[in-house]
Amino acid sequence: MRVRTMSLTAGVSALLLTGCGAADMTQQASPFAGAQGAGTVTLSVQSWVGAQANVGVAQYLLEHELGYRVDTVQVDEVPAWDALSQGRVDAILEDWGHPDQEKRYVEDKRTIVPGGGLGVTGHIGWYVPTYFARQHPDVTDWKNLNKYAGRLRTAESGGKGQLLDGSPSYVTNDKALVGNLKLNYQVVFAGSEAAQITQMKQFAKEKKPFLTYWYSPQWLFEKVPMTEVKLPAYKEGCDADTAKVACAYPHTPLQKYLNTDFAKNGGKAAAFLKKFKWTTGDQNEVSLMIANEKLSAQEAAKKWVDGHASTWRAWLS
Structure with missing residues (x-):
């Protein structure tokens, strides 16, 4: 997606x-x-x-x-x-x-x-839970993500902040985006949409911060309100070379x-x-x-x- x-x-x-x-x-x-x-x-x-x-x-x-x-x-x-x-x-x-x-x-x-x-x-993007965005409004700009890498670190992210993705079989630009935007984050795959939802719901239950690849339309927004992180604006063709992509996903x-x-x-x-x-x-x-x-x-x-x-x-x- x-x-x-x-x-x-x-x-x-x-x-x-x-x-x-x-x-x-x-x-x-x-x-x-x-x-x-x-x-x-x-x-x-x-x-x-x-x-x-x-x-x-x-x-x-x-x-x-x-x-x-x-x-x-x-x-x-x-x-x-x-x-x-x-x-x-x-x-x-x-x-x-x-x-x-x-x-x-x-x-x-x-x-x-x-x-x-x-x-x-449909739209894909990076999201943080709205409760965290309200506490730290600047986290919704990608330029400030490195500031919060320590807060978003997990046991699976190897000392870096975690960017939670779904299945390894999903085609995403996230690894390239992390590298090209020089972000101190590690893409961690949950394994499936269901597993990703389970992790996000658990984070939300405990009111923990998280950064995740997610997409709309999706019913989970009704249960776990999330706020999109602004990536560099999408322009036609900016994602043509997947190794060099450094822009947001399109609508x-x-x-x-x-x-x-x-x-x-x-x-x-x-x-x-x-x-x-x-x-x-x-x-x-x-x-x-x-x-x-x-x-x-x-x-x-x-x-x-x-x-x-x-x-x-x-x-x-």
Whole structure:
């Protein structure tokens, strides 16, 4: 999550999460029914909860309003493009910007087509808890971070301040930023979004300071208020050379992508996914139910669908 940057691993991790049956989706194309009488749709779902919220609602409506069977496959960001191009999944509902993949598959091979905007703008940044920012307002300027390195040191950061990241598989600019901005910090990976959230919630419970890579939209802001640290302003192209990057992350309108054949022959399912568009507030509402109330994606989707008919009915028209 970047240019985006959230998760990238080597190889496709194709774990079937939901649906009506187990299937090895690394070997099987989606039987979305090239004929108009479509039967099954396969959606890529990334590991972060916002992506799970998108897919949960799309799956619920496809199944309960349009009569499809929906399989979901967990595939990390860049491998998901390969799977989409090959027809092993039919749609990605939240992409944070991968220009190399867009050029390869959308422009050159034409095996993937844009599916329109999700309606949500994503942003990655560095954050401190708001209670610490109120005590030390100057910490919200990167130029003052070295002043607080001692306060932000942990056992894992090797005598330097800790910059907490999520999964090592997430593509971030943080190591380059720390080096290029000459900051006395060590990037420490929590291992996953869930592990990172656990650490931040524990810090917040104890009212300890922390500095973390984080992103919006994200439900955790509702539970742990955080304030962004201002990095050098983002300018187009400032992150083109990832080794030399010394600027903030951009604000990215999140996009959907469809397999070309599915977009053409996927019938009502493809038309619905192209129209699927909601707000940051909508996504956070569902995400909070999944992550905080511990509802399944389908339980959360049903609650949201029951209360927002005026929004989703437009996607079916």
